[in-house]
Amino acid sequence: LRSTANLLPRPIHIGTAVAVNPLMTDTLYARTVASQYSMVTPENDMKFQFIHPQPNIYAFAEADAIVDFARQNKIAVHGHTLAWHEAIPQWVSAMENDPAKITAIFRDHIITVTSHYKGKITEWDVVNEPVRDLNMDENAGLRGSSPWFKAMGEEYIDIAFNLVHNIDPAAKLYINEYGVEELDETDPDNKCNVLYRLVKRLQKRHVPIHGIAFQVHEDMGKGKTPVTPDALARTMKKFTDLGLEVRVSEMDVSLHGTETAPLLSRQAAYYKAILAVCMANPKCSGFSTWGFTDRYSSLGWRDNETGKVNYGNGLPFDERSQPKEAYYALLSQLKGS
Ligand code: G3I
16 A cells, blocks of 8 residues: 555555554564555554553653654654543543643643654644544533543643644644544534634634544444545545645444445445545545554454454454455555556
8 A cells, every 4th residue: 555655646644553562473464564554653552541651650662662663664653642531541530620730740741752752753643532522422512521621621722732833843733533524514513513613713823733633433334324425525625725634544444243245345445435535635644544454453442342352344454464355445546446
């Protein structure tokens, strides 16, 4: 994939999330990442809980191993993530009633992590999933359950972007969000609409935000219909019209355990169509999947959710890490065929 993408008139990053264990222990996994992908996102190892497990203790070894692997193989790194309401260790949650302390921890965390990786990270998910999930919360707006939001209000977003930009001005700074692929302008509570209004406020305050990352976690089979590629194209355009870049950041297409030939073909066609949407927007910087092989779906979020192995089958390589129809569909899209 990567060599074909590099030959495009406008090369884009073709990426995958990676986990440190298989990267260090499974040679086929490592070889596939190195040969197929031009960008990696650490799936978990840069999250607060893992990289800053105790006060004043930063545990960089795992994330460093990914960054070193990437540099040795000339792969760009997409950093994930600095400000998220999940993966927060207990010692931080324990301070929740002390906004001054939470703010100080937040600043120290961002300064330390981005200084450590300065010059080595092409793009950062500075803020992850800041918009409320209406399936989980009563009201629209920003995610009120975030300890960062509770301590600083919306300003936590400004603080995070400004800090990262001052430390590593070359890095492209993103908000990464799920469930925002389809903008419904008639519904003020539509998650994407909330994000759009947030971005306009940030721009008005001159916050250095460069892009919006669309996760595109989708489901197929068992009556599930993923967002249409046309809807995603329209949404991306709304954001690129604001002068921002966009990217597909975490795509997977769960088949819910049903692996019939027609469903695998539909999955392949859908991957191809979403990649085509990115390639067609001149401001779409890249296309990444959330992992690449069904072999490690036991490490993946789909299995964490259900406790079942092989729940997803949602990636372009199968359980033996061999290319699926989805892989060949992505390749043919890059080749323009
Ligand atoms: O590695 C530890 C292990 O040492 C420990 O014993 C065990 C007990 O809980 O946990 C293991 O860590 C788990 C980790 O995955 C690695 O398997 C965490 O508990 C578990 O919470 C974590 O889940 C991750 C989830 O985010 C929450 O951070 C998933 O792997 C990861 O795929 C998922 O990724 C998110 C993106 O960051 C943001 N967008 C949505 C996406 C899917 O939910």
